[in-house]
Amino acid sequence: MSKSSKKQFWWNNAQYRSLFFQVLLVAMVAGFFWFIGSNTLHNLEKRGISTGFAFLSQKSGFGILQSLIPFTDADSFGRTFLVGLLNTLLVSALGIVFATIIGFTMGVARLSNNWLIAKIATVYVEIFRNIPLLLQIFFWYFAVLRALPSPRQSWSAGEVAFVNIRGLYLPQPLLGDGFGFVTWTFVLAIVATVVISRWAKKRQEQTGQQFKLGRTAFGLIVGLPLLVFFAVGAPLSWDIPALQGFNFRGGMTIIPELTALLIALSVYTATFIAEAVRSGILAVNSGQTEAASALGLHRTKVLKLVVIPQALRVIIPQLTSQYLNLVKNSSLATAIGYPDLVAVFAGTTLNQTGQAIEIIAMTMGVYLTISLLISGIMNWYNNKTMLVER
Amino acid sequence: MRKITWALAATAMTFAITVGSVQASTLEEVQKRGVLNCGVSTGLPGFSIADEKGVWAGIDVDGCKAVAAATLGDVKKIKYVPLNAKERFTALQSGEVDVLVRGTTWTLTRDSSLGLNFAGVNYYDGQGFLVSKKLGVKSALELGGAAVCIQGGTTSEMNLADYFKVNNMKYEAVVFDTHDATLKAFENGRCDVLTSDQSQLYGLRTHLPKPEDAFVLPEVISKEPLGPVVRQGDDAWLNIVKWTFNAMIEAEELGLTSANIDKMKADSKAPAVRRLVGLEGIAGKGLGLSNDWAYNIVKQVGNYGEVFDRNVGAGSPLNISRGLNALWSKGGIMYAPPLR
Numbered sequence A: 001m002s003k004s005s006k007k008q009f010w011w012n013n014a015q016y017r018s019l020f021f022q023v024l025l026v027a028m029v030a031g032f033f034w035f036i037g038s039n040t041l042h043n044l045e046k047r048g049i050s051t052g053f054a055f056l057s058q059k060s061g062f063g064i065l066q067s068l069i070p071f072t073d074a075d076s077f078g079r080t081f082l083v084g085l086l087n088t089l090l091v092s093a094l095g096i097v098f099a100t101i102i103g104f105t106m107g108v109a110r111l112s113n114n115w116l117i118a119k120i121a122t123v124y125v126e127i128f129r130n131i132p133l134l135l136q137i138f139f140w141y142f143a144v145l146r147a148l149p150s151p152r153q154s155w156s157a158g159e160v161a162f163v164n165i166r167g168l169y170l171p172q173p174l175l176g177d178g179f180g181f182v183t184w185t186f187v188l189a190i191v192a193t194v195v196i197s198r199w200a201k202k203r204q205e206q207t208g209q210q211f212k213l214g215r216t217a218f219g220l221i222v223g224l225p226l227l228v229f230f231a232v233g234a235p236l237s238w239d240i241p242a243l244q245g246f247n248f249r250g251g252m253t254i255i256p257e258l259t260a261l262l263i264a265l266s267v268y269t270a271t272f273i274a275e276a277v278r279s280g281i282l283a284v285n286s287g288q289t290e291a292a293s294a295l296g297l298h299r300t301k302v303l304k305l306v307v308i309p310q311a312l313r314v315i316i317p318q319l320t321s322q323y324l325n326l327v328k329n330s331s332l333a334t335a336i337g338y339p340d341l342v343a344v345f346a347g348t349t350l351n352q353t354g355q356a357i358e359i360i361a362m363t364m365g366v367y368l369t370i371s372l373l374i375s376g377i378m379n380w381y382n383n384k385t386m387l388v389e390r
Numbered sequence B: 001m002r003k004i005t006w007a008l009a010a011t012a013m014t015f016a017i018t019v020g021s022v023q024a025s026t027l028e029e030v031q032k033r034g035v036l037n038c039g040v041s042t043g044l045p046g047f048s049i050a051d052e053k054g055v056w057a058g059i060d061v062d063g064c065k066a067v068a069a070a071t072l073g074d075v076k077k078i079k080y081v082p083l084n085a086k087e088r089f090t091a092l093q094s095g096e097v098d099v100l101v102r103g104t105t106w107t108l109t110r111d112s113s114l115g116l117n118f119a120g121v122n123y124y125d126g127q128g129f130l131v132s133k134k135l136g137v138k139s140a141l142e143l144g145g146a147a148v149c150i151q152g153g154t155t156s157e158m159n160l161a162d163y164f165k166v167n168n169m170k171y172e173a174v175v176f177d178t179h180d181a182t183l184k185a186f187e188n189g190r191c192d193v194l195t196s197d198q199s200q201l202y203g204l205r206t207h208l209p210k211p212e213d214a215f216v217l218p219e220v221i222s223k224e225p226l227g228p229v230v231r232q233g234d235d236a237w238l239n240i241v242k243w244t245f246n247a248m249i250e251a252e253e254l255g256l257t258s259a260n261i262d263k264m265k266a267d268s269k270a271p272a273v274r275r276l277v278g279l280e281g282i283a284g285k286g287l288g289l290s291n292d293w294a295y296n297i298v299k300q301v302g303n304y305g306e307v308f309d310r311n312v313g314a315g316s317p318l319n320i321s322r323g324l325n326a327l328w329s330k331g332g333i334m335y336a337p338p339l340r
């Protein structure tokens, strides 16, 4: 027997040793959370504060202004969570779309050769980036409210859509039997367009032949579903809002709180996106643009094929954090009565049940999940644009 | 939102970290600190509102003052913490305030599941509706389909749902965080109606640019006994706050006012008076206070009637009649157990 094997204790083995410390760390972290958790429960109980999640199935007993799923005061607190969550997702998703559009436009406009356009974009960015968001939200809300007429003096568009201080009232489409065919045709048309565009790209790489995708796509996505729609007998009717008592009933309503919050969030976030876009474009070496022009590429082609793909690598990480900010900032909704997750669940529900710890934990969990999802998607997209590098 | 999140985080930490330790007595803490931290509303005429110089006044503020007079002997030793409806309970639970006197309705849920205790009632209120005259409505029963502005986290939000349900009417609730935003939205015509405790409606109405354009509907749709609140688990402190408010009512019954109490202390032979000013009986011993605790309240703040008149009653712009808040012997339901 050799001496060395005798003295081979496990802690002399680097692999075991590192495993040991990792297990120890996990155990300590777990122990810490267990300690905090059990202590909290103990203390809450001692102070006579209710704990647990049973409240989620209790009857809520209050009304919510806007809800994407059916909701009445007979529904549970659990459902208020869903209603609030969906409202948060709605304003965040719309906000991200609008902020991106405005941001890209303004970012490009700041670099425009047209003095006026560039100045307007600069002034826009400097003003809206430097005023606290909460003030902007109040500004838009009360500006929107002041500008709109009372229900009895509503502005109407062709007597089917109405605007007043209580909101925008639109006819609601009522889908009849057979409308499913139209939807499916539409989905299939989109898939077909994607396939064709891939094929066209490949063909162009191999043979240099170009394909007019635009017309084909239009025909497929718009024309075909329309054809099917009439073929199955136009199964669509409209529920038109009508003045009744204090206000309009029927149709769809877009409440002014949503409009104001959406404008404020998009306009504010777009300033940061505009700056990101500008820095992204400026980061592309001017030699690249010049080389592309020298090859005889059209200005839009230069942008599309040379500048934007490279600029995106700079833009996307910043864009991600702006999206995250927008989602988190949407919780300022509670200041103007938009019923988002924080207002409905971490506000009213918390107050009616008093279960702060559970409710705040759930609310934080939601924001964390949304943020991680957005980061995940953006990272995936970022990696994709990076890989194109040759 | 930010503020509330911090307060909640603080609460969570307190709960997590106080490892079964015995809670220090609130009275000791207040006396050691030399200042009473008192939670009030952010600005309601007659109840608690600060003027341009930052001087607080109102019936709730006088409640804070009475507790400070009893425990510290000085009504100036108070830090007022303005709280909106959503922040108030967290602020009390986490110890940010020692007592909450902020138009808070005493309900079963709040008393039994928030780790709080109500120490009495300093104003019997009920929920009402403020509407604009232009609406042409005479009764709350004509409000079917109306848009209603309310402050979130209040009993008003729940009563509203109950009332419309019972009367088979629909409504649209527009819920705000602060009463400023609530009032402004109402003023701008976002809602047909603003609902809250009726007494507050009179106060809020005075804040409208044209108060005469709005009025309060006759219906009172709920019971809102508003009272001081303390943390559960410190019975001695609960007793102090409870008897502070009782002493003010008792003083009114006995005819003791801030103006005459010195003379009465010197001259009166009535045992009840002598007990209140601390010359006879148990005085401050049971509560752990000095013997002149109740004398200090009446001398520095006044009896309940004085406080009512000065802030919301005949001596104030609100001019609310005593109604339920009159003494039991005068047709109201204000009643204090005997101070003996």
Ligand SMILES: N[C@@H](CCC(=O)N[C@@H](CS)C(=O)NCC(=O)O)C(=O)O
Residues within 6 Å of the ligand: B040, B041, B042, B043, B044, B083, B084, B085, B103, B104, B105, B106, B150, B151, B153, B154, B155, B156, B178, B179, B182, B196, B197, B200, B224, B226
């Ligand atoms: N009594 C109600 C309170 C109602 C309430 O808070 N009303 C609003 C009126 S709009 C208020 O007092 N706001 C004052 C503030 O937020 O400072 C309750 O206890 O829930």
